[in-house]
Amino acid sequence: MSSSELSDLRLLARLHYGLAVFTAWFPLLTLPVLAAGIELLSTPDSPPQLSRPVALPGDDAPGDDAEARVWRNVLGKLAVGGVAAITAICLVHAALLWYVGSQISARRRWRLVMVFSVLHFINVPLGTALSILSFSLLGRQDCRYAFDRVEKQTVGAQRTER
Numbered sequence: 001m002s003s004s005e006l007s008d009l010r011l012l013a014r015l016h017y018g019l020a021v022f023t024a025w026f027p028l029l030t031l032p033v034l035a036a037g038i039e040l041l042s043t044p045d046s047p048p049q050l051s052r053p054v055a056l057p058g059d060d061a062p063g064d065d066a067e068a069r070v071w072r073n074v075l076g077k078l079a080v081g082g083v084a085a086i087t088a089i090c091l092v093h094a095a096l097l098w099y100v101g102s103q104i105s106a107r108r109r110w111r112l113v114m115v116f117s118v119l120h121f122i123n124v125p126l127g128t129a130l131s132i133l134s135f136s137l138l139g140r141q142d143c144r145y146a147f148d149r150v151e152k153q154t155v156g157a158q159r160t161e162r
Helices: 003-042 063-106 110-122 126-138 141-161
Strands: none
Touching (some): 003 063, 003 141, 063 110, 110 126
């Protein structure tokens, strides 16, 4: 394996690490939505204040305030739940990216890296570009041989330890 191919593999691993960090920081963009959701949930549920003891025709119906409170509650819960879901998905995705980058650095689990690259096409545009780069580098015969050689050495070392 040439030194340029080794440097290409190091670059590919670093790009996976970089995208992992970017993906892990992405939920910070949802903080305004979280703040709005918390604000909606923390709005006091005070009973409607009528300026007149009797509702006149053309006035808002007394049930409008109760309905508005219900919608504030629903929207607040959706906002907080949505932010929690996006945060969880981003952190799991970042962990997977970091793991794949570590496997590329160690030149192990070639098939896993290729399968993840196929699945990563969905992450447009950065994941798609990273997947294309992964296919072009890992599809080379020398890179494949380097992964196989390291895996065989690892398996051989495990057998001699037993």
